[in-house]
Amino acid sequence: MENVIEIKNLCKKYSGFELKDINLNVPKGMIMGLIGENGAGKTTTIKAILNVINSYDGQIKVFGKDSKIYEKQIKEEIGVVLDDSFLSEYLTPCDINKIMKKLYKNWDEKLYFRYIEEFKLPKDKISKEYSSGMKMKLKIATAISHNPKLLILDEPTAGLDPIARNEILDIFQDFIQDEEHSILVSSHITSDLEHIADYITFINNGEIVLTKTRDELLENYGIVKCSKEEFERIDKKDYIKCRKNRYEYDILVENKEDFKIKYDIQIIDKPSIEDIMVIYVKGEK
């Protein structure tokens, strides 16, 4: 399978935080969800892909090209949405069009205004007067109006109400319909990714803990709830992590069917991505 992003051995050190040996591939035509708690390294990884951070070790290829050497060429083909950064809020969608048509070679003015209309954004109103959902839609319209092949989204649904989140997820799903398009999206709202992501990568403490397809995670992984006695007869090799609750143990297992057969346990819960994330972070082995 062709990859639109290939990250090899990415390392970046800050005081108090380190991104350790990140290896990540984003396959073409897919949505890759990057999950992890705040400060886990999701944004730093995205910033490295976009060359926004100064220096790092390792290699990043986008569309098969070195991201440092072909930076400008690559960025012509990428649309970016950042949760905490955009153009000034004193600009209107019309102003943004005037700016972007000079910055992108492939800027499609008609497409941009079609999105603005579709998303019901007032053209001549400064974005400071928009709601959070409208501001995010403006960022998305701006990110996809030069026909990018890849969207990189950092926390695009953070701080939005469920309706706005749903609308925005629909936009991403429309974008991905054409199998030429791909998305890398970071979020700590894991339920959003459960709806749209084909792959999930989980970063914890600057390290990649797992990369799996969403179906693999949701279908194969399981959470066993058991007593202390039951827990003590389980081999450490057979579970990923366990979390001790007040009355029982929550055990995260990678293959629930194998576990069922080996330990003759019939009820194993299907975990959400959030459950998996919480046990990984809070649990122990």
Place this chain on the structure above:
Amino acid sequence: MNIIKGLMTKDLLQLKSYRKSLIVFIVLYFFIAISQSNIEGISAMLVVMLTLGFGMFSIATFNYDESSKADKYILTLPLTKKEVVLSKYAFCICSTLIGCIVGVILSFIITFIITKSMPNILDILSIGIGAIFGISVVEAIQIPCIYKWGAEKGRLNMFILVVLASLILGGISFVAFDITQVNNVISLIEKIIPIILLIAIFLVYFISYKVSCKIYSKREL
């Protein structure tokens, strides 16, 4: 070139909200000027104030970028850090020049209204070049400071730097130079002062641009 134009368009559109303040500023100085009796003083004041005013307005674009944390987003666009810095200098220089031109035009109009004759163009231009030099020194110190410490902290640090530099230079000149000798030198080179200032403006911006590029290339966003 399109990238620089695009970034300058962004800065110009961001300053839209300053339009009214700018018009009030020009009208105010226009009326202050025509209420004065010394016609040479009026022309000089208009040129100097408008050049300085427009130059300072352009620096406000850094505040807009900082408040929306636009720097990070801008670097995700197909451009380089050098182009971002270059566009800022181009914008500041252009707005300073426009301020100077507006000042020169207004001073011509006012002189004509009051005296029914034209002012000496060379005198007005010399004043304009002097004003541009003044604001270029301020911008040349302020822009690298903003890139280093951000718009708010940069302004404070620039103020500290300017005060320190003035104290040091003032101290040296007080100890080392005789003021009458300095006046003699100035009267000798009086005719070529505008040319010296033009060269100095170019050098000041050039050095400042290089310093800003270096600071910005190392800055973590």
